[in-house]
Amino acid sequence: MRKIAFVFPGQGAQYVGMGKEFVENFKIANDVFEKASNSLGYDMKKLCFEGPEEELKKTENTQPAILTASIASYEVLKEHGIEPKIVAGLSLGEFSALVASKVMAFEDAVRVVKARGKYMQEEVPIGVGTMAAFIGLDREKVIEACNRASEFGVVEPANFNSPIQIVISGEVKAVEKAVKIGKELGAKKAKILKVSAPFHSSMLYGAGEKLAKELHKIELNDFIYPVVANVTADYYDSISSVNELLVRQVSNSVLWEDSVRKMILDGVNTFVEVGPGKALSGFIKRISRDVQILNVEDMTSLEKALKALA
Known part of the structure; x- marks a missing residue:
């Protein structure tokens, strides 16, 4: 059916x-x-x-x-x-x-x-916030990357799209730090996205x-x-x-x-x-x-x- x-x-x-x-x-x-x-x-x-x-x-x-x-x-x-x-x-x-x-x-x-x-x-003024996508990193590790980077500013999981793609969102410096940590934690790919605002963040x-x-x-x-x-x-x-x-x-x-x-x-x-x-x-x-x-x-x-x- x-x-x-x-x-x-x-x-x-x-x-x-x-x-x-x-x-x-x-x-x-x-x-x-x-x-x-x-x-x-x-x-x-x-x-x-x-x-x-x-x-x-x-x-x-x-x-x-x-x-x-x-x-x-x-x-x-x-x-x-x-x-x-x-x-x-x-x-x-x-x-x-x-x-x-x-x-x-x-x-x-x-x-x-x-x-x-x-x-x-x-x-959020242009240039203050951004987003990044992780490929091949499970959600626990993405959350860990965000938690560890949060001393640099707001950074949070924004989209749990699929088992292999999760997007994060927040202040530029904190997102950049989370990307670095995500790569260390084993992400196949982690990159800043071309977006105009930190969507789906606090x-x-x-x-x-x-x-x-x-x-x-x-x-x-x-x-x-x-x-x-x-x-x-x-x-x-x-x-x-x-x-x-x-x-x-x-x-x-x-x-x-x-x-x-x-x-x-x-x-x-x-x-x-x-x-x-x-x-x-x-x-x-x-x-x-x-x-x-x-x-x-x-x-x-x-x-x-x-x-x-x-």
Whole structure:
């Protein structure tokens, strides 16, 4: 028996041209982009299809752009009769999952994530914070590296992506020290990432507080699909917990590996990455070799997925 989970990408998945093929081929995808443009007051198609890349890379533009491309892909899949049993998303992708589950109206979500991106970017001045990725170092040793480097400033695990990839976040000097310690502890690779802020660290606590005010302005509805939350790696138990968990997510670790394991434990045997990029597909492949992994972001990947799911 096939049990499908839809998973939605986070920041970093963006590229110029995302969503274009679906908009050209499906009215439903075009409608999603039109709604985004109307909600935000600028041309989302122009931003996603033409860039420039520098503009698309700005956090407050990236977040609503990825959400839009992801929900356009989701609507196309639904129009083809493919629906999930469970949904989840990495960081920003959790908003896409909540939109797919009808908890949040898409128009509200694009406005909220634009503000979220702005608050996250503004919270820490450029050059003060950074992030780094460890490859091939288990979580206990990554945590040890962070603990040992913390005398140099804030440094914390940010994303537990897969058994072999963990990302840390914090103040530049402390992150650099943790990278050095991580290499000594046996990391195959440890490198500073090109990011504009120390995402998912306690340094962004204030951004979460500002996000809370935005979230309180919007109406939430009951879930049509169960949604796995990043900070608990478990299902939301009620809509009353949505705002709190989304706020906590800004300054806490994203438990992606644990979230995927939870879904597999509950019988998910097919994951469809819905939206730009294949980063989540790569993580899931590292977590389990026993599940089917597909992605849907353009006409070629859609046809391949529909054939596999037929």
